[in-house]
Amino acid sequence: xxxxxxxxxxxxxxxxxxxxxxxxxxxxxxxxxxxxxxxxxxxxxxxxxxxxxxxxxxxxxxxxxxxxxxxxxxxxxxxxxxxxxxxxxxxxxxxxxxxxxxxxxxxxxxxxxxxxxxxxxxxxxxxxxxxxxxxxxxxxxxxxxxxxxxxxxxxxxxxxxxxxxxxxxxxxxxxxxxxxxxxxxxxxxxxxxxxxxxxxxxxxxxxxxxxxxxxxxxxxxxxxxxxxxxxxxxxxxxxxxxxxxxxxxxxxxxxxxxxxxxxxxxxxxxxxxxxxxxxxxxxxxxxxxxxxxxxxxxxxxxxxxxxxxxxxxxxxxxxxxxxxxxxxxxxxxxxxxxxxxxxxxxxxxxxxxxxxxxxxxxxxxxxxxxxxxxxxxxxxxxxxxxxxxxxxxxxxxxxxxxxxxxxxxxxxxxxxxxxxxxxxxxxxxxxxxxxxxxxxxxxxxxxxxxxxxxxxxxxxxxxxxxxxxxxxxxxxxxxxxxxxxxxxxxxxxxxxxxxxxxxxxxxxx
Amino acid sequence: xxxxxxxxxxxxxxxxxxxxxxxxxxxxxxxxxxxxxxxxxxxxxxxxxxxxxxxxxxxxxxxxxxxxxxxxxxxxxxxxxxxxxxxxxxxxxxxxxxxxxxxxxxxxxxxxxxxxxxxxxxxxxxxxxxxxxxxxxxxxxxxxxxx
Numbered sequence: 001x002x003x004x005x006x007x008x009x010x011x012x013x014x015x016x017x018x019x020x021x022x023x024x025x026x027x028x029x030x031x032x033x034x035x036x037x038x039x040x041x042x043x044x045x046x047x048x049x050x051x052x053x054x055x056x057x058x059x060x061x062x063x064x065x066x067x068x069x070x071x072x073x074x075x076x077x078x079x080x081x082x083x084x085x086x087x088x089x090x091x092x093x094x095x096x097x098x099x100x101x102x103x104x105x106x107x108x109x110x111x112x113x114x115x116x117x118x119x120x121x122x123x124x125x126x127x128x129x130x131x132x133x134x135x136x137x138x139x140x141x142x143x144x145x146x147x148x149x150x151x152x153x154x155x156x157x158x159x160x161x162x163x164x165x166x167x168x169x170x171x172x173x174x175x176x177x178x179x180x181x182x183x184x185x186x187x188x189x190x191x192x193x194x195x196x197x198x199x200x201x202x203x204x205x206x207x208x209x210x211x212x213x214x215x216x217x218x219x220x221x222x223x224x225x226x227x228x229x230x231x232x233x234x235x236x237x238x239x240x241x242x243x244x245x246x247x248x249x250x251x252x253x254x255x256x257x258x259x260x261x262x263x264x265x266x267x268x269x270x271x272x273x274x275x276x277x278x279x280x281x282x283x284x285x286x287x288x289x290x291x292x293x294x295x296x297x298x299x300x301x302x303x304x305x306x307x308x309x310x311x312x313x314x315x316x317x318x319x320x321x322x323x324x325x326x327x328x329x330x331x332x333x334x335x336x337x338x339x340x341x342x343x344x345x346x347x348x349x350x351x352x353x354x355x356x357x358x359x360x361x362x363x364x365x366x367x368x369x370x371x372x373x374x375x376x377x378x379x380x381x382x383x384x385x386x387x388x389x390x391x392x393x394x395x396x397x398x399x400x401x402x403x404x405x406x407x408x409x410x411x412x413x414x415x416x417x418x419x420x421x422x423x424x425x426x427x428x429x430x431x432x433x434x435x436x437x438x439x440x441x442x443x444x445x446x447x448x449x450x451x452x453x454x455x456x457x458x459x460x461x462x463x464x465x466x467x468x469x470x471x472x473x474x475x476x477x478x479x480x481x482x483x484x485x486x487x488x489x490x491x492x493x494x495x496x497x498x499x500x501x502x503x504x505x506x507x508x509x
Numbered sequence: 510x511x512x513x514x515x516x517x518x519x520x521x522x523x524x525x526x527x528x529x530x531x532x533x534x535x536x537x538x539x540x541x542x543x544x545x546x547x548x549x550x551x552x553x554x555x556x557x558x559x560x561x562x563x564x565x566x567x568x569x570x571x572x573x574x575x576x577x578x579x580x581x582x583x584x585x586x587x588x589x590x591x592x593x594x595x596x597x598x599x600x601x602x603x604x605x606x607x608x609x610x611x612x613x614x615x616x617x618x619x620x621x622x623x624x625x626x627x628x629x630x631x632x633x634x635x636x637x638x639x640x641x642x643x644x645x646x647x648x649x650x651x652x653x654x655x656x
Contacts (some may be wrong), residue, residue: 019554019555144531157553158543161545162543164561165561165564171564172600176600180607183607183608184578187578190607190608190610193610195580195582195613220556222558223563224557227553256527259531263534280579355569408537410533410534414533488523488526490524
């Protein structure tokens with residue numbers, strides 16, 4: 001008789017598009033939750049944003065549910081997961097559908113306060129021939145986007161079929177953790193055993209939870225699922241850039257930023273390795289963009305979403321803690337400057353981040369037997385010695401520059417250097433939106449943090465750099481691209497935010 | 510009346526940037542060199558598990574003989590850490606046998622044996638202090654600790 005533990009490995013899965021089915025529930029869960037939260041905000045392109053963020057948000061919520069189910073009662077974890085998912089979806093859909101007729105079908109649409117998009121072709125010119133010139137450029141950028149999307153999909157499916165098990169970390173760590181969650185929940189704590197040789201016991205479990213969800217839905221360990229998860233995050237990241245620059249700047253900027261992302265060789269490569277770095281970069285970008293939007297619109301709901309996505313970043317990778325600290329450190333002075341309503345925003349931000357942070361620390365403190373070197377104890381004297389090793393600091397600076405000159409960045413860091421020069425000039429424009437410097441500050445803080453981590457690493461530095469630096473630069477690189485387009489994009493024809501005038505109207509207090 | 514352009518200098522900087530960004534994308538662009546069969550993409554979307562060979566699936570017959578949990582040792586042609594090929598196999602075996610945990614040292618009561626030839630298997634069993642429990646082929650199976 002076949003061992004029932006392994007019968008799921010090959011029980012068919014012959015249905016058409018079977019591997020796409022596990023996206024349905026996360027999409028519905030994510031979309032209804034986001035739409036419910038966003039419908040009373042004044043954020044432009046609201047439904048597009050909800051659609052772009054829906055799958056990553058839904059998958060992340062399911063990952064947390066799976067972790068919670070395993071903590072509550074491991075032997076019944078699969079059943080508990082189904083109950084939690086069904087309850088979560090039902091609650092989100094009921095709340096979403098409750099106002100549906102008023103919000104979407106009524107002619108008045110009184111409840112909706114979303115700012116209309118500033119015109120699909122919007123730009124800073126109105127008269128012929130300028131208008132024709134700009135419209136031709138926008139049309140050209142959309143053609144480029146279509147070309148890049150087709151080329152990317154051609155690359156991705158070929159790479160996925162030739163490298164279906166992924167790169168080293170995904171194959172031997174992320175997927176292994178997912179198998180512990182999926183195959184026998186009662187034995188899931190085996191992933192924290194010191195016997196497992198490539199384990200990194202204290203790594204957070206966002207990606208394993210997401211992978212486990214797909215396999216649970218399909219009732220088999222479909223090799224396609226990790227590839228499709230990575231693809232979904234790539235599309236969401238591209239969609240996020242497209243949304244942000246189209247609705248806050250101009251359609252051409254949106255299309256060209258998405259075009260740049262789809263052709264970026266390093267991003268394509270690491271997406272095809274199914275590592276957690278792409279989801280992490282996505283969550284960092286989403287949290288940053290939402291924080292910028294929250295500060296501009298002064299809207300507590302957007303702070304909730306920013307905190308939630310920053311929390312998801314923490315639940316994805318250890319580096320998320322650095323990102324969360326940097327994002328919070330940047331937001332804190334802005335909150336403190338205007339106490340009162342802003343304190344409510346701060347509370348919303350922290351409350352939303354609380355659940356993913358709690359899960360992260362539960363793994364670190366209660367489940368993992370040993371922690372990574374970042375959390376290992378060192379004496380103050382050790383740190384002083386490590387942080388004053390000038391030879392190593394100089395070497396690291398040179399290494400960062402050398403890695404950034406790689407052809408795989410497609411000149412991104414040169415553009416970043418140019419944007420550092422041009423940002424002060426460009427921001428003098430009246431129509432320039434505030435808080436565009438946030439991604440720049442995050443890039444600097446994250447790279448400083450990564451540099452500090454390399455200073456204290458016990459791993460041989462050359463090996464550590466060659467195996468990780470490109471991936472780490474991917475996190476800051478996505479934010480750098482955000483800053484580049486923020487600097488150089490043609491601003492909107494009219495202000496989306498007459499910020500000061502809209503303060504009172506935008507607040508959801 | 511002669512048409513008059515009114516694009517601001519700031520916008521000209523933006524258009525120069527757009528042109529530069531597109532130029533860089535094409536300058537660094539390399540056409541897709543990978544070759545794969547479209548049938549595999551179809552299998553991918555259908556989530557067909559038989560389309561791809563599962564790494565370390567050679568351990569399949571031995572796996573059915575193992576307890577469903579706990580730890581076992583793995584005995585291969587060489588001790589782990591010397592030859593990258595076997596280190597990689599160890600990681601693949603961990604994925605394949607999960608949730609059974611593999612101890613890469615020959616310390617557990619039960620061991621999975623997966624060697625290239627019967628001679629090597631016998632030699633490695635002697636070195637590690639195990640004896641055959643069940644053989645699923647001439648050079649693979651399960652073994653018990655005897656010393």
